[in-house]
Amino acid sequence: MSDPAVTFPAPKRIPYPGGCVLEPGPYALDYLLKWPAEVAVNGRPLGIIPVFPFLRDLLSDPAAHGVDPTEAGKARDRFLTLAGQALEAEGGQRAWLEREFTR
Numbered sequence: 505m506s507d508p509a510v511t512f513p514a515p516k517r518i519p520y521p522g523g524c525v526l527e528p529g530p531y532a533l534d535y536l537l538k539w540p541a542e543v544a545v546n547g548r549p550l551g552i553i554p555v556f557p558f559l560r561d562l563l564s565d566p567a568a569h570g571v572d573p574t575e576a577g578k579a580r581d582r583f584l585t586l587a588g589q590a591l592e593a594e595g596g597q598r599a600w601l602e603r604e605f606t607r
Contacts (some may be wrong), residue, residue: 509571510562510579512543512555514586518594529596536587537604545569559583560605580605 518532536556543550543558550558559580562569566576588598 508578508582509575510543510545510559510569510582512541512583515539515541515590518590520594528594529591529600532591532594532596533600533604536591536601539587545571555583556587556604563605 515536518528518535520526520528520531538554539556540552541555542552543555545562559576562571562576563580566573569576571579584598584601588601591601592598
């Protein structure tokens with residue numbers, strides 16, 4: 505199996521600050537939509553950037569980033585799996601992340 509065209513690490517545990525005002529699930533969703541990480545495309549590092557906005561851009565124009573639509577979809581699916589696990593650990597739902605890609 506070949507390496508993925510788009511790489512980024514799994515999110516670490518979400519730093520939920522606690523308190524009676526914040527719900528962990530919605531807080532985690534907001535965190536993941538802004539979460540910065542080291543991203544690379546075809547082995548070329550892009551630096552530490554917000555992953556979700558980058559993936560939305562990638563999905564809208566894969567060729568501009570040197571990947572095909574299938575590779576862009578695989579990157580989205582990997583994000584949904586990894587970030588979805590982090591979100592579910594805080595009481596959220598993966599479907600919330602999926603919905604964000606359709607907005």
